[in-house]
Amino acid sequence: MGDEPSLEFDADRAAVRDAVATFCADRCRAEYVRKNGGRFDPTRWRELAELGVLGLGSPEGEGGARELAAACEALGAAVFPGPVVESFTAAALLPSPQLERLVAGDAIAGIGAPPLFSFAPDATWLLALGPDGIRPAERVGPVEAVTTLAGEVWGRVEVDLSEPHRDSTLALANGRCAGASYLVGAASALTLAAVEHARTRRQFGRPVGEFQGVAHPLVTAWTNLEAAGLLVREAAAELDAPGGDGPVLAGAAWLSARSAALAAAAQAHQTFGAIGITLEGPAFAATRRIRQLCSLPLAQRALGDLEGHTRQRGAGLRRTPR
Amino acid sequence: MSALDQPEVQAFRREVQSFLLDWEDLDAYLRHGPRWERVTDFFAALGRRGWLALSWPEAEGGRAARALLEYVLWDEIAYARAARNPLCTIVARTILRAGSDAQRSEWLPAIRAGRIHFALGYSEPEAGSDLASLRTMARREGAFYRVDGQKCWQSYAGHVDHLWLLARTGEPGSRGTGLSLLIVDTDAPGLTIRPLPTLDGDALYECHFEGVQVPVTRRVGPEHGAWQLMAEALADERHIQFPAGRLRRDLDEVQAFVRSIGLEGRDAVTERLGELAVRVLEAELLALRVVEQMETGRDTTVAAAANKVFHTELSQEIARQAFEWGGADVLVDGARVQDLWRQSLWETIGGGTSEVMRSVIARHGLGLGGAR
Numbered sequence: 211m212g213d214e215p216s217l218e219f220d221a222d223r224a225a226v227r228d229a230v231a232t233f234c235a236d237r238c239r240a241e242y243v244r245k246n247g248g249r250f251d252p253t254r255w256r257e258l259a260e261l262g263v264l265g266l267g268s269p270e271g272e273g274g275a276r277e278l279a280a281a282c283e284a285l286g287a288a289v290f291p292g293p294v295v296e297s298f299t300a301a302a303l304l305p306s307p308q309l310e311r312l313v314a315g316d317a318i319a320g321i322g323a324p325p326l327f328s329f330a331p332d333a334t335w336l337l338a339l340g341p342d343g344i345r346p347a348e349r350v351g352p353v354e355a356v357t358t359l360a361g362e363v364w365g366r367v368e369v370d371l372s373e374p375h376r377d378s379t380l381a382l383a384n385g386r387c388a389g390a391s392y393l394v395g396a397a398s399a400l401t402l403a404a405v406e407h408a409r410t411r412r413q414f415g416r417p418v419g420e421f422q423g424v425a426h427p428l429v430t431a432w433t434n435l436e437a438a439g440l441l442v443r444e445a446a447a448e449l450d451a452p453g454g455d456g457p458v459l460a461g462a463a464w465l466s467a468r469s470a471a472l473a474a475a476a477q478a479h480q481t482f483g484a485i486g487i488t489l490e491g492p493a494f495a496a497t498r499r500i501r502q503l504c505s506l507p508l509a510q511r512a513l514g515d516l517e518g519h520t521r522q523r524g525a526g527l528r529r530t531p532r
Numbered sequence: 533m534s535a536l537d538q539p540e541v542q543a544f545r546r547e548v549q550s551f552l553l554d555w556e557d558l559d560a561y562l563r564h565g566p567r568w569e570r571v572t573d574f575f576a577a578l579g580r581r582g583w584l585a586l587s588w589p590e591a592e593g594g595r596a597a598r599a600l601l602e603y604v605l606w607d608e609i610a611y612a613r614a615a616r617n618p619l620c621t622i623v624a625r626t627i628l629r630a631g632s633d634a635q636r637s638e639w640l641p642a643i644r645a646g647r648i649h650f651a652l653g654y655s656e657p658e659a660g661s662d663l664a665s666l667r668t669m670a671r672r673e674g675a676f677y678r679v680d681g682q683k684c685w686q687s688y689a690g691h692v693d694h695l696w697l698l699a700r701t702g703e704p705g706s707r708g709t710g711l712s713l714l715i716v717d718t719d720a721p722g723l724t725i726r727p728l729p730t731l732d733g734d735a736l737y738e739c740h741f742e743g744v745q746v747p748v749t750r751r752v753g754p755e756h757g758a759w760q761l762m763a764e765a766l767a768d769e770r771h772i773q774f775p776a777g778r779l780r781r782d783l784d785e786v787q788a789f790v791r792s793i794g795l796e797g798r799d800a801v802t803e804r805l806g807e808l809a810v811r812v813l814e815a816e817l818l819a820l821r822v823v824e825q826m827e828t829g830r831d832t833t834v835a836a837a838a839n840k841v842f843h844t845e846l847s848q849e850i851a852r853q854a855f856e857w858g859g860a861d862v863l864v865d866g867a868r869v870q871d872l873w874r875q876s877l878w879e880t881i882g883g884g885t886s887e888v889m890r891s892v893i894a895r896h897g898l899g900l901g902g903a904r
């Protein structure tokens with residue numbers, strides 16, 4: 211059944227994910243993430259760009275949303291720093307030749323709601339996300355740099371907002387898809403690390419993972435992440451299919467990944483005990499990044515879009531009109 | 533494209549939908565007992581279409597259909613609230629795997645026609661989650677087993693023709709290695725079946741055995757060999773146990789309810805409904821993953837346990853939320869939201885509790901050994 215649609219990544223997309231994972235294993239080790247914090251590192255960013263991933267999912271780019279999701283899952287698993295969501299959002303909006311600069315890793319975008327924008331001191335383009343879509347933002351004052359929870363340097367800046375992009379649906383969907391996949395990757399890797407800790411840390415004469423009070427919450431976290439991962443891949447597949455449910459599902463995937471990742475992050479801290487609270491310990495590099503990504507303004511309207519969606523989708527499949 | 537969007541799958545779904553138009557009034561998914569006659573008519577109608585044997589081999593009168601079609605069948609039936617899948621099909625799976633030729637020809641045609649029905653005689657007062665500790669004895673006496681003991685919580689046992697009895701044929705204490713499966717007539721002398729009304733308006737039953745004689749020819753599979761058979765037959769059915777159609781319908785009904793009490797459009801309500809809609813999408817994908825793993829020949833143990841916990845807990849979450857919005861109206865007996873709340877309460881217990889399911893995932897999925 212080679213051509214059967216599948217809920218997992220197929221071989222080609224798995225290869226994308228594995229290539230990015232291999233790159234990260236070399237260029238984004240745990241020590242690097244700890245030392246660098248979340249600061250934007252132009253050198254690493256260009257190296258990532260050389261893999262050819264930054265244009266994925268854009269109308270001009272090579273691969274589609276599934277490749278984008280595959281790449282972002284691996285980036286998340288390594289907690290790769292930098293403007294991942296920002297780039298995939300902007301790539302669907304920028305015209306040539308700006309797009310080429312973004313894809314080459316020579317320039318980056320920041321997103322936010324005025325006056326606070328992610329990566330503002332380093333960003334060439336700023337995008338304001340609001341209920342009416344995505345608006346290009348023009349700096350009209352100096353950038354006041356601020357450090358953030360995940361160690362990224364953001365900025366407050368006065369901007370002029372242009373009219374919203376005519377159609378920011380794809381940009382928003384790609385950004386959500388990228389963010390959701392990154393979150394699933396990061397939180398899954400973190401959860402598996404917590405599971406490993408539960409298997410090896412011994413108290414009361416046995417591995418703590420033998421206590422159901424430890425094991426079952428990890429199972430819940432894992433199950434929710436599995437569900438979120440399925441939904442991200444489903445959304446990506448739909449985005450790649452013309453006329454599909456992609457944009458609505460990408461909103462669902464973002465919400466799903468967000469809540470699954472936040473819960474998993476909290477659970478990981480609990481499982482690690484005190485070692486998880488340390489600045490350089492096994493949890494914080496991932497949990498600070500998860501928490502930060504989840505605060506990006508990507509959820510606007512998604513819930514409202516969704517309310518009628520299952521009904522609609524069901525109705526589409528059902529014959530009887532409702 | 534999702535597997536569900538494939539033309540032949542959609543065509544089958546439409547076929548099921550048009551079949552179900554005749555059964556819109558059945559409404560027995562949440563409880564079979566009060567409408568038992570109509571429920572069995574419904575199963576017989578499914579039988580006439582060959583749908584109780586959809587995925588059985590053709591040689592046994594089946595259609596050899598892929599697991600996904602069987603999922604879609606029960607997904608639509610659940611959405612239509614018609615009924616749950618009958619318990620006789622798990623019996624059939626076991627006979628298909630391990631029955632003698634005589635047993636195949638005696639039981640399979642009647643089961644696939646929806647003519648006979650079974651209750652599952654597994655649990656006992658002292659053996660719930662720890663099923664392998666069960667004590668009901670079946671002692672061999674020549675061509676018969678003599679059965680003594682007590683079972684409890686048997687769904688539909690007061691209505692059906694036969695019990696599918698798991699009993700100890702080995703030594704006391706032999707746990708999973710001393711169990712056998714027997715088919716017992718519900719009108720057999722020495723068998724008493726009593727109802728235990730349940731809070732959802734249905735009933736479970738307890739079954740007392742005093743020297744009940746069961747012919748050895750009514751044993752399916754090897755003596756003492758039931759444990760593995762049970763697991764295999766269960767694995768054959770995992771894809772149809774918890775179809776997402778039930779949850780889609782729950783959410784539809786809660787949305788309709790929200791409209792009826794004038795809460796539609798409030799931000800907090802819209803948000804929460806949206807969140808629940810995301811959960812329902814997740815549940816559907818978890819269910820489809822069980823199907824996919826089955827179709828690709830993989831072990832579904834972990835995926836099925838995850839699907840069960842997720843599906844059943846979500847059914848409770850949806851019902852609880854509606855109750856929160858409902859004010860006093862939901863307290864009036866017969867209110868659908870109240871029925872959802874009542875019925876969903878048992879979903880996390882019957883068929884393996886959430887705790888047991890989580891331990892299965894912990895052990896087989898995450899390698900957290902010892903968490904039983």
Ligand SMILES: Cc1cc2nc3c(=O)[nH]c(=O)nc-3n(C[C@H](O)[C@H](O)[C@H](O)COP(=O)(O)OP(=O)(O)OC[C@H]3O[C@@H](n4cnc5c(N)ncnc54)[C@H](O)[C@@H]3O)c2cc1C
Nearest residue numbers: 652653654655660661685686687878881882883885887904
């Ligand atoms: C609606 C309904 C229909 C049913 N239909 C049938 C039927 O047709 N045939 C039949 O034979 N049985 C049937 N049952 C019985 C069902 O299989 C049992 O209820 C189930 O196996 C749990 O057993 P128990 O109720 O004795 O709970 P117990 O096993 O006593 O469990 C009590 C509590 O302890 C927890 N627990 C137990 N062991 C562990 C452990 N190792 N780790 C963590 N927590 C644990 C459980 O999760 C539960 O919360 C039905 C039950 C219900 C509710």
